[in-house]
Amino acid sequence: MNVRIISANLVVKLLSFYREKTTMFFTFAFPIILILVFGTIFMSQDSMEYRLSVQDLDQTNSSAESIKTLAKKGKFKITSVDPAVDAVQYVRDSKVNLLLVVPRGYAASLMQRIIFNDYSSSVTITYVYDPSSSSVQTKMQILNAALAGINQGMSGRAPFIRSAEKSILTKKYRFIEFFVPGIIAMSIMTMSLFGTVDSDTELRQKGVIRKLSTTPITRTDWILSNVLYQFILAVISTLAMLLVSYAVFDVNLHIDAWLPVFILLDVFAFVGTGMILTRFVKEAQSAAAASNAISYPMMFLAGSFFPIELMPGLLQTIAKKLPLYYVNEGLRASMVFEDNMAALRSAAIIGVYAAVVFILGIMATKWEENQ
Amino acid sequence: MTRETEYAIEVDRLTKRYGDFPAVNDISFSVSKGEVFAFLGPNGAGKTSTVEIIETIRMPTSGKVTLLGMDVTKKKHEIVHRIGVLPQAFSSFDRITVRETLQYYSRLFSVKTDLDGLIELVNLGDKTKEQYKNLSGGLKQRLGIAIALVNDPEVVFLDEPTTGLDPLARHEVWEVLLGLKKKGKTVFLTTHYMEEAELLADTVAIISKGKIIAMGSPGELIEDNANYLALTLRSVDEKVLEIVQKLGFGTVPDKHKNIRIRVEQTYDVQKILQAIKDAGARYRSLDVRRPNLEEVFLKLTGEALREELPEMEAE
Ligand SMILES: Nc1ncnc2c1ncn2[C@@H]1O[C@H](COP(=O)(O)OP(=O)(O)OP(=O)(O)O)[C@@H](O)[C@H]1O
Numbered sequence: 001m002n003v004r005i006i007s008a009n010l011v012v013k014l015l016s017f018y019r020e021k022t023t024m025f026f027t028f029a030f031p032i033i034l035i036l037v038f039g040t041i042f043m044s045q046d047s048m049e050y051r052l053s054v055q056d057l058d059q060t061n062s063s064a065e066s067i068k069t070l071a072k073k074g075k076f077k078i079t080s081v082d083p084a085v086d087a088v089q090y091v092r093d094s095k096v097n098l099l100l101v102v103p104r105g106y107a108a109s110l111m112q113r114i115i116f117n118d119y120s121s122s123v124t125i126t127y128v129y130d131p132s133s134s135s136v137q138t139k140m141q142i143l144n145a146a147l148a149g150i151n152q153g154m155s156g157r158a159p160f161i162r163s164a165e166k167s168i169l170t171k172k173y174r175f176i177e178f179f180v181p182g183i184i185a186m187s188i189m190t191m192s193l194f195g196t197v198d199s200d201t202e203l204r205q206k207g208v209i210r211k212l213s214t215t216p217i218t219r220t221d222w223i224l225s226n227v228l229y230q231f232i233l234a235v236i237s238t239l240a241m242l243l244v245s246y247a248v249f250d251v252n253l254h255i256d257a258w259l260p261v262f263i264l265l266d267v268f269a270f271v272g273t274g275m276i277l278t279r280f281v282k283e284a285q286s287a288a289a290a291s292n293a294i295s296y297p298m299m300f301l302a303g304s305f306f307p308i309e310l311m312p313g314l315l316q317t318i319a320k321k322l323p324l325y326y327v328n329e330g331l332r333a334s335m336v337f338e339d340n341m342a343a344l345r346s347a348a349i350i351g352v353y354a355a356v357v358f359i360l361g362i363m364a365t366k367w368e369e370n371q
Numbered sequence: 372m373t374r375e376t377e378y379a380i381e382v383d384r385l386t387k388r389y390g391d392f393p394a395v396n397d398i399s400f401s402v403s404k405g406e407v408f409a410f411l412g413p414n415g416a417g418k419t420s421t422v423e424i425i426e427t428i429r430m431p432t433s434g435k436v437t438l439l440g441m442d443v444t445k446k447k448h449e450i451v452h453r454i455g456v457l458p459q460a461f462s463s464f465d466r467i468t469v470r471e472t473l474q475y476y477s478r479l480f481s482v483k484t485d486l487d488g489l490i491e492l493v494n495l496g497d498k499t500k501e502q503y504k505n506l507s508g509g510l511k512q513r514l515g516i517a518i519a520l521v522n523d524p525e526v527v528f529l530d531e532p533t534t535g536l537d538p539l540a541r542h543e544v545w546e547v548l549l550g551l552k553k554k555g556k557t558v559f560l561t562t563h564y565m566e567e568a569e570l571l572a573d574t575v576a577i578i579s580k581g582k583i584i585a586m587g588s589p590g591e592l593i594e595d596n597a598n599y600l601a602l603t604l605r606s607v608d609e610k611v612l613e614i615v616q617k618l619g620f621g622t623v624p625d626k627h628k629n630i631r632i633r634v635e636q637t638y639d640v641q642k643i644l645q646a647i648k649d650a651g652a653r654y655r656s657l658d659v660r661r662p663n664l665e666e667v668f669l670k671l672t673g674e675a676l677r678e679e680l681p682e683m684e685a686e
């Protein structure tokens with residue numbers, strides 16, 4: 001190992017990358033675009049405030065007051081609908097999936113109950129809804145709970161059974177906070193894999209490697225400078241992704257020493273995979289195809305974009321055999337759930353994978369054409 | 372263990388097989404220190420196979436190759452510091468400039484290189500900030516030669532340094548190589564251009580199908596193998612061929628109405644021209660020249676060095 005040679009190599013690699021402006025742009029911009037697009041799509045789902053349309057047929061102070069209470073308890077944002085329109089027609093025509101109808105005589109019935117203690121007095125609030133909408137059920141559940149709460153309050157007696165919520169996750173997270181670590185893991189994988197396979201096959205094809213084999217540079221120097229180069233790109237890219245995520249989505253991600261650890265393991269694992277691939281592909285074109293064949297299934301199966309729990313059992317079993325899955329798990333354990341033990345477990349698994357693949361990669365890398 | 376010898380390179384009964392195919396077949400030769408040695412041969416003759424074995428990047432099948440007193444199969448790490456290589460079809464990093472490329476290779480050897488002197492030697496002074504991919508073929512080759520010299524090597528290997536270049540670019544590379552020759556470097560050159568070998572080499576080895584078929588200085592080779600004159604008559608009419616054949620000379624006509632005549636001495640030329648004049652036959656032009664390595668090669672192998680005929684090349 002020769003530090004001067006490694007740094008000379010690193011300089012050439014970084015300069016080449018920097019001067020290839022389109023490649024540089026896409027390398028860094030692509031994951032950021034993914035974050036912006038998906039972050040925006042799922043932003044509405046993250047904000048827990050639902051819109052609720054209400055048609056108040058009673059038009060009294062007390063009906064208005066009750067609607068306000070309901071809005072507060074269920075965290076709804078209320079849209080009032082003109083009492084003159086037909087409720088069913090309204091839901092059908094507008095994009096609204098649920099309309100709450102407060103009946104005429106609401107105030108009168110309420111008075112009957114509270115002032116005259118007439119416990120048989122009641123009102124019926126109607127949900128006019130579109131069952132084809134996916135979020136309407138959740139909305140109705142929240143409404144039911146809010147209404148039950150109001151009823152309970154009116155009875156004046158303390159409830160016997162109360163409930164408390166306790167999430168198994170140490171904290172609530174938003175989709176974007178789940179998504180960003182996945183994209184970090186994925187883009188480091190693609191950068192390291194494609195970077196290694198592309199540049200190695202290109203330089204081999206052009207005969208640069210043959211020239212280098214008549215100089216004092218060794219295979220080890222060459223491989224180490226590539227790892228270092230990929231690590232630097234990975235760090236820059238990760239910082240850019242995090243910066244955008246903080247600035248645009250105000251994410252709440254925990255950053256500690258695990259982040260560089262997982263970046264490094266991700267780099268080693270996929271530079272190693274790339275070196276093994278390089279051994280088997282001779283031309284630049286098949287090199288790209290081979291890298292794609294490895295990275296695409298990995299991206300979709302290993303839970304880069306969504307939790308693997310959403311997939312059928314068989315696919316989950318496969319996912320757990322993929323190295324990228326453990327980078328995802330590890331990054332999320334450290335950045336989202338702040339669970340050091342889980343991060344350590346994932347780091348151990350991906351670490352073993354990286355070591356094995358990297359050693360195989362070194363063995364697979366032919367330097368001299370000693371044939 | 373370095374043995375001091377007068378030879379830079381000694382090759383003893385070298386054979387290189389790919390599978391069963393003997394690309395290099397039991398060849399022996401030696402290259403003295405300070406000489407320019409050329410391997411002249413057509414495509415597939417085994418030039419690159421031989422050179423790359425001496426450069427330590429291919430393994431011989433059998434035989435012994437010694438470079439500067441060291442066995443090439445055992446002393447790779449020492450040897451690479453003392454040789455400079457321009458591989459066949461040389462290429463470098465597209466986006467790196469001429470000066471940066473030289474700096475890079477200089478760092479690989481961990482040596483201080485007089486970059487400016489080197490740039491001047493290959494005449495790339497006004498291209499130092501140009502990226503490799505923007506250089507023309509000739510400039511790329513000259514950069515490649517400069518790279519081969521960054522470590523001030525004792526032996527320089529140039530594998531087909533001018534193949535694929537236009538005549539002007541080729542002459543510019545030759546200028547550089549003549550400069551190198553003047554500096555007294557040991558140079559191992561491979562080529563399939565006989566002009567190149569004739570112009571640059573002290574010793575030429577003609578290689579064909581993995582065998583060295585003749586070796587010596589260009590003058591010796593011609594003397595030994597083609598001691599005659601070649602008279603070419605262009606655009607002749609039908610009678611000329613008949614007249615010349617009647618005089619008893621060997622003739623080679625071609626489809627462009629040119630005939631080539633082999634004559635032993637200048638007097639024969641006069642005799643032929645006189646006979647043509649007397650018969651009232653015609654030709655457009657003529658030339659007489661000493662044969663070159665091209666003819667030597669033709670004679671020794673029965674094959675042309677390249678596809679084109681030498682006359683076509685001269686025109
Ligand atoms: N790695 C290899 N595997 C199999 N055959 C090879 C290999 N390298 C060269 N050959 C064959 O060996 C023969 C000699 O090749 P070599 O490259 O040494 O010739 P050359 O004289 O350098 O030719 P050229 O002028 O085309 O460069 C050719 O027939 C070639 O096809």
Ligand SMILES: [Mg+2]
Nearest residue numbers: 418419420459
């Ligand atoms: Mg060759």
